Amino acid sequence: xxxxxxxxxxxxEHWTLLxxxxxxxxxxxxxxxxxxxxxxxxxxxxxxxxxxALLDQWIRLDILVPVAKSPNxxxxxxxxxxxxxxxxxxxxxxxCLEIEAYLRHLERLxxxxxxxxxxxxxxxxxxxxxxxxxxxxxVLKKLAxxxxxxxxxxxxxxxxxxxxxxxxxxxEVLATWDEYxxxxxxxxxxxxAFEQGVYRVEHVLLRLLGEQQRLGQLVDDDLxxxxxxxxxxxxxxxxxxxxxxxxxxxxxxxxxxxHNAVTRGAALALAAIRKxxxxxxxxxxxxxxSRPQSTFLGTASQxxxxxxxxxxxxxxxxxxxxxxxxxxxEAPRAPRTAREMIExxxxxxxLPDLMVWLLEQEPEGATDELLYWFSRLSRDGRFQxxxxxxxxxxxxxxxxxxxxxxLIKPAGTTV
Amino acid sequence: MNIDLKELTQLAPIFRELFKGYHxxxxxxxxxxxxxxxxxxxxxxxxxxGYELTCDSRGFYYFVPEQMxxxxxxxxxxxxxxxxxxxxxxxxxxxxxxxVLDGGSLGRDELPALLEKYRDLFLxxxxxxxxxxxxxxxxxLTQLGFASEDNGIYRFLAPMHRFLDVCLSxxxxxxxxxxxxxxxxxxxxxxxxxxxxxxxxxxxxxxADESEEDALARAMAEERDAQEMDA
Numbered sequence: 001x002x003x004x005x006x007x008x009x010x011x012x013e014h015w016t017l018l019x020x021x022x023x024x025x026x027x028x029x030x031x032x033x034x035x036x037x038x039x040x041x042x043x044x045x046x047x048x049x050x051x052x053a054l055l056d057q058w059i060r061l062d063i064l065v066p067v068a069k070s071p072n073x074x075x076x077x078x079x080x081x082x083x084x085x086x087x088x089x090x091x092x093x094x095x096c097l098e099i100e101a102y103l104r105h106l107e108r109l110x111x112x113x114x115x116x117x118x119x120x121x122x123x124x125x126x127x128x129x130x131x132x133x134x135x136x137x138x139v140l141k142k143l144a145x146x147x148x149x150x151x152x153x154x155x156x157x158x159x160x161x162x163x164x165x166x167x168x169x170x171x172e173v174l175a176t177w178d179e180y181x182x183x184x185x186x187x188x189x190x191x192x193a194f195e196q197g198v199y200r201v202e203h204v205l206l207r208l209l210g211e212q213q214r215l216g217q218l219v220d221d222d223l224x225x226x227x228x229x230x231x232x233x234x235x236x237x238x239x240x241x242x243x244x245x246x247x248x249x250x251x252x253x254x255x256x257x258x259h260n261a262v263t264r265g266a267a268l269a270l271a272a273i274r275k276x277x278x279x280x281x282x283x284x285x286x287x288x289x290s291r292p293q294s295t296f297l298g299t300a301s302q303x304x305x306x307x308x309x310x311x312x313x314x315x316x317x318x319x320x321x322x323x324x325x326x327x328x329x330e331a332p333r334a335p336r337t338a339r340e341m342i343e344x345x346x347x348x349x350x351l352p353d354l355m356v357w358l359l360e361q362e363p364e365g366a367t368d369e370l371l372y373w374f375s376r377l378s379r380d381g382r383f384q385x386x387x388x389x390x391x392x393x394x395x396x397x398x399x400x401x402x403x404x405x406x407l408i409k410p411a412g413t414t415v
Numbered sequence: 416m417n418i419d420l421k422e423l424t425q426l427a428p429i430f431r432e433l434f435k436g437y438h439x440x441x442x443x444x445x446x447x448x449x450x451x452x453x454x455x456x457x458x459x460x461x462x463x464x465g466y467e468l469t470c471d472s473r474g475f476y477y478f479v480p481e482q483m484x485x486x487x488x489x490x491x492x493x494x495x496x497x498x499x500x501x502x503x504x505x506x507x508x509x510x511x512x513x514x515v516l517d518g519g520s521l522g523r524d525e526l527p528a529l530l531e532k533y534r535d536l537f538l539x540x541x542x543x544x545x546x547x548x549x550x551x552x553x554x555x556l557t558q559l560g561f562a563s564e565d566n567g568i569y570r571f572l573a574p575m576h577r578f579l580d581v582c583l584s585x586x587x588x589x590x591x592x593x594x595x596x597x598x599x600x601x602x603x604x605x606x607x608x609x610x611x612x613x614x615x616x617x618x619x620x621x622x623a624d625e626s627e628e629d630a631l632a633r634a635m636a637e638e639r640d641a642q643e644m645d646a
Contacts, residue, residue, distance in 0.1 A: 169511075259513050262579055265586030266502035266512070270536065272585075273499070278492050278539045281585065286491045287577040307430050310464050311420060 007061050011080075014054070017042055018063075022076070022084050029067045029075045086145075093149035093176060094142055096183035099238075102139045103197040106132060110204040117208055122218045129223055132201070136230045143234075143241045150176065150241075154248040170256035177253050181245045188242050198235045202228065338376065345377050345407070354378055354385075355393050355404040367398045377407070384410040416459045423456060425449040430461075433468065433478045438560030438574035440475040450476050474573040475560070490555050493540040497552045498578035500533045516575045523549075523567040 011018065017039060024030055024038065032055075039051045046054075058064040063080050067073040076084070085092065109132040116125040157173045187194045205228045212218065272280035344361070351357045354377060358370050365373075378385055385405040393400045420426065429446050432439055439446050450457055454470055461468045467479045501521070502512040515521060530537055530548055542548050553569060556562040561578070562569045 255513065258583070259511065261586045262512060262582040263502055263506045265582030265584070266499040266506075268588075269495075269499045269582065269585045270503060273496065273536060273539065278496065281492065281495055281581070286488070286495055286581060307426065307464070311418075311426075311460060 002062055007063065007080075010057060010061050010063060011084075014058075017054075018084065019088065022081070022088060022090070025076045025081065026085075026090065029070075029073045032072050032074065035074060089148065091145045091149035091152060093153065093180055094146050096180050096187060099139060099142060099184075100187060100193055102135060102142070103193055106135055106139075106201050107197050109135060110201040113208065114204050117211065117218060120218060126219050126223070129219060129227055133227045133230060136227070136234050139234050140230075140237055143237050146180070147241045147244055150180075150245045150248055154252060157252050170252070170259070173249055173252045174256055177249055181242070181249055184238075184242050184245065188238050194238060195235075198231060201231055205231070336373075341373055341377065342380060342382065345380075346382065349383070350406070350408040352406050353388060353404050354407050355400075355402065359393060359395065364396055367395045367400060370395055371400070374402075374404075378405045382410070383407040416455075418456050418460050422453055423449075423460070426457075426460075429457065432560075433461075433466070433476065436478070436480075436559050438475050438477045438572070438577075440560060440573040442563055442570075442572050443560075447474075447476070471574075471576065473576050475576075477560075477574065489540070490551075490559075493542065493552055494555060494559075494561070495578055495581050496536060496540050497556075498575070499582065500529065500536060502582060504529055504532065513579070516571045516579060517573070518571065520568050520570045523553075523569065526553075 020042065021038065035055065036051050039054060040046065043050065055064065062077050064074045065077050067075055109128055112128045113125060113132065116128055153172055153176050157169055186192055205224055209221065209224050212221065269281055348357060355374055358373055362370060385407055388404045388406055390401060390403040425446050429439065429450060432446065439450060441447050458468045469477055469479050501516065505512040505515055526548055527545055530545055537543065537548065542551055557564050560572065561574050562571050
């Protein structure tokens, strides 16, 4: 029999050496050589004899145990490993099946409790109640451990994003979901084994309380009430753990699914484009965006004026000039039409510089209007154009820098 | 619905940006918060003016243009192609495409490798040099509010979800997977034309516009003639 105090003292004394070893042992077993190297690295001043003494002590105290059938490989004693994991807040996710097994056991215990009460065996009843209580504590402990382990799974997935490949990063989340969360959802569902088991045990305990009042006490009511309360706590904890698991992992799982879908979609689209060209991407899928510049030209102030005018539109009677009055002075000039301008331009061909011609034609024209005509005429199919060097032009209000065009008649046309 | 213009303090800049095809997201806090707080009013006003304001719950606003004819929007195709390529490239590198395209960033120095690796695909989108990639793709992304650029770093903004949605819809498109192995042509996108790259000002030259202008000119000429006759 190993003295617990000696084990605890050794753990406390060698904590700085044991803690890094825990991480190595989390990943698997270690050979004697690996162990010695690891310890030698941590004890630069220690001689090989010191290392041997240390290992001997750990083996004697059952902290280190040889791996079955591999006497030269070692691992941490499972109990010690769990204890250290608890101290280091390193939680390993258990299995949903374990909880289910515990629940079956709880149900069996409830049966024994019922039997013990029926035969009025007070000692057995108290013993079974204590076992039930301890088993419930096991479930609570396991749920708390699993919740911490789930937090760690989510944290690992969230924090190691840039380093490890995505498939790997999400693999743990997806596996955890499939192996733990999904079965837990089934287990904790209203008609699942958990709720039903809890209901049966609760039913036995409550009936026991009632019967005790009627037939006289076999055990302290307090013990029954405490056990009952703990069962309810277990039920709530299970639901909370499940909810937390969903909160933690569902977004990551969705992200993983979305990521897979996006990557697959992109690969599919590229394959289609490689095979059938750019038009292979289904039209309905592509986003549309406004390109109003292609149908509208206006300065910022014009756009503002336009919106405000529309928004504040109020109908008012139009004042048309009277038919019988003749105009005095210079008549206000009507805006030029496209046809008019094109005709004038055609007559003036060839134009060595379209912008110069426009400035001559419309010396008083507003800059944006001139630019409109410049753009309109230079792109008209009736003219053949040649790009000129960029230079500055002076309109009435602005200095404009642009590459103008020389316009000529397209080859093969007659006057 | 009563719209109080006094409350729409950012109407002019919001309209100007949306009208240009820009996507307003949180990267533009002033306009975004104004749109978010007066969403219904803006939507109502723009609707009355004939513009459909789309409010995406992922945090961006844009105008949905009317679908016009069977023209192919090169820009949309190019940007979608770029998204596909980037997603695949990042996934190949073990990086998270969603983390990059949803709020993450990409250095300009990563573009040459991307261009080299996907030269054949970029060629289909008439992108052959890094300058063209920057001009035809990256600049368009920033102009339309899909990304912002700062010191050679492109940061992708929430509206990129529109392209990620394309990936998702392609993934769900079983027909596409099926037609990949058939010889039938796939449907072509119906999108607005894009041809402003070599022009300082771009104007439509399509027939619909032409006839509208002609019609206006005719109407004005008739009006003038009528006035002169009356006089």
